[in-house]
Amino acid sequence: TMEKDLLYPVTNAYREDQKLDGLWDFKFDPASEGEANGWPTGLEDPIKMPVPASFNDFFTDKDAREYTGDFWYLKKFFVPNYFEGKKVGIRFGAATHRAKIFVNGQEIRSHEGGFLPFTADITDAIKLGEDNVVAVKINNELHRDALPAGDTITLKNGKKMAKPFFDFYNYSGLNRSVHLVAIPKENIEDYSTTYEVSNDQATVHYSVEADSNADVKVSLADEDGHVVATATGAEGDLVVENPTLWQVRDAYLYTIKIKLVQGGTVVDEYSDEIGLRTIEIKGHQILVNHKPVYLKGFGRHEDSIYAGRAFDLNVERRDLNLMKWIGANSYRSSHYPYDEQAYKFADREGILITDEVPAVGFKMAAASFLGGLDQSFFDGDWIDDLYKKHIDQVKDMIKRDKNHPSVLAWSLCNEPDTSSDSAVPYFTKLFNDSADLDPEKRPRTFTLNEDDTFETSKCLKFPDFYLLNRYPGWYHKWGYEISDGEAGLRAELDEWQKSDIDKPIVFSEYGADTEPGLHKLPSIMWSEEYQIELLEMFNRVFDSYDFIRGEQPWNLADFQTVEGNMRVNGNKKGIFTRDRQPKAAAFYLRKRWNSLPLDY
Numbered sequence: 001t002m003e004k005d006l007l008y009p010v011t012n013a014y015r016e017d018q019k020l021d022g023l024w025d026f027k028f029d030p031a032s033e034g035e036a037n038g039w040p041t042g043l044e045d046p047i048k049m050p051v052p053a054s055f056n057d058f059f060t061d062k063d064a065r066e067y068t069g070d071f072w073y074l075k076k077f078f079v080p081n082y083f084e085g086k087k088v089g090i091r092f093g094a095a096t097h098r099a100k101i102f103v104n105g106q107e108i109r110s111h112e113g114g115f116l117p118f119t120a121d122i123t124d125a126i127k128l129g130e131d132n133v134v135a136v137k138i139n140n141e142l143h144r145d146a147l148p149a150g151d152t153i154t155l156k157n158g159k160k161m162a163k164p165f166f167d168f169y170n171y172s173g174l175n176r177s178v179h180l181v182a183i184p185k186e187n188i189e190d191y192s193t194t195y196e197v198s199n200d201q202a203t204v205h206y207s208v209e210a211d212s213n214a215d216v217k218v219s220l221a222d223e224d225g226h227v228v229a230t231a232t233g234a235e236g237d238l239v240v241e242n243p244t245l246w247q248v249r250d251a252y253l254y255t256i257k258i259k260l261v262q263g264g265t266v267v268d269e270y271s272d273e274i275g276l277r278t279i280e281i282k283g284h285q286i287l288v289n290h291k292p293v294y295l296k297g298f299g300r301h302e303d304s305i306y307a308g309r310a311f312d313l314n315v316e317r318r319d320l321n322l323m324k325w326i327g328a329n330s331y332r333s334s335h336y337p338y339d340e341q342a343y344k345f346a347d348r349e350g351i352l353i354t355d356e357v358p359a360v361g362f363k364m365a366a367a368s369f370l371g372g373l374d375q376s377f378f379d380g381d382w383i384d385d386l387y388k389k390h391i392d393q394v395k396d397m398i399k400r401d402k403n404h405p406s407v408l409a410w411s412l413c414n415e416p417d418t419s420s421d422s423a424v425p426y427f428t429k430l431f432n433d434s435a436d437l438d439p440e441k442r443p444r445t446f447t448l449n450e451d452d453t454f455e456t457s458k459c460l461k462f463p464d465f466y467l468l469n470r471y472p473g474w475y476h477k478w479g480y481e482i483s484d485g486e487a488g489l490r491a492e493l494d495e496w497q498k499s500d501i502d503k504p505i506v507f508s509e510y511g512a513d514t515e516p517g518l519h520k521l522p523s524i525m526w527s528e529e530y531q532i533e534l535l536e537m538f539n540r541v542f543d544s545y546d547f548i549r550g551e552q553p554w555n556l557a558d559f560q561t562v563e564g565n566m567r568v569n570g571n572k573k574g575i576f577t578r579d580r581q582p583k584a585a586a587f588y589l590r591k592r593w594n595s596l597p598l599d600y
């Protein structure tokens, strides 16, 4: 059924993709009375709300910005007669964090998880040639047994409040585009590709899943539209002589075209852009097309003023230009899968993405820093329910993103509490259950923060390569004490070096909150000078160990968080400001990164 279909929508001779973006009716439902009071077919005194967007930052009153609970979006949409005989669906890029969908007052489906797409199959609920109405009931509460992890408390005044165990604002709403889609009754449901490449030949092993027993015909065309290979059958090989491989910062995309043919007639077609390349971990090297690559880039957020967590192509265009300007070749989609368009963009720009599922806040120590308790997260009684949602979202992330050449690796968690014995069975299950999800078998990992060092973590056997989040110079040994911070960092890396571990280490977070325009000689924390001195310290350390194969400081840009005495209108560790202008550190990093060869 359409409900398991995660293929990105396309319009062609057999399929239709219409965006339902724009102004929707919007209304808070603090008493959760909407379902019983006819809200699925109409909202009284609605607000006009832009989609895609988070609702939070549009409001001028605090109760609305901080609203936690149920809220509704509703929109009329026309279904043309020529959708007759098709499967018709409404595909949500993301509804944060959980949603229930109604069409013409009929409940269609629910979905849990605010950062991955889902389709409501509305074939049996629509009226052809007429206006129809879709209503979406969303809930943005945080819970310990859901992703991203947190609590929801009720204040004495009866208002609910989100208490994230993570360091980004709980922006909520229809954060990504909504599509009205029509596909043939007999349709292509999914496809996947794996690769073998050499300089003079590349082989694309493909497989196609279809809700049909029609014949499958596949072709591959180069960027000039010339067909370079064809094949028939649901599985097969496309062999390309003298291929142009997809390279880091030197992308080349082929177009794969899949057709279902029934009795000589084409009944469905799906085409997509793919890159011919391989990803391998070999010893302490990360290899792309059998050549070592050194990662230079950032942790990011989907975050900007006005639209909050909404995907914005304008911001993405600017961010990719900043990354090219500074000499970056990679980023982590911290701390959740980004909009599909981000991966398509990175495919085109030759940028490598570590794709991260929203398993963040799985650490009570972080929660205590942000207001939670201090115990081991994996000892909680919420773990079984949490795991079901966690693996479900790992499955959807890999199913959705598996065909992008830009995807380098899968990050299955950010900063989990792995220093407790109870983390081991959880991660054993997680790595067993995710082992066969990616046809390309790309590396799987998760980030390890300060409490999860070589000495203290009990989960170092799981990652295929290591992502270290380290903050000497900021969260400890800061300011004039940073020399002790450097010594401590070197001591830990000496342990890694002495060990028998022979896997790459990438520094996936390090940095200093920096107020743009604050200058001090000698430096102090929060000054632009200090941010550079901290980066210089880390880079001295990186240049001392050959198993460090990547540097991705936190963060590309300043971003919004909960308010607190450690946050000045959000997290200011950006190398760029939230409106994407450089701090002094940007010019320092550009100089360093443009002087490093690709395989440094």
Ligand SMILES: CCC[C@@H]1NC[C@@H](O)[C@H](O)[C@H]1C(=O)O
Binding pocket: 166, 167, 168, 335, 415, 449, 469, 471, 475, 509, 554, 571, 573
């Ligand atoms: C204490 C680990 C640091 C923490 N790591 C996760 C990020 O989401 C936060 O923004 C970052 C920070 O506090 O700057």
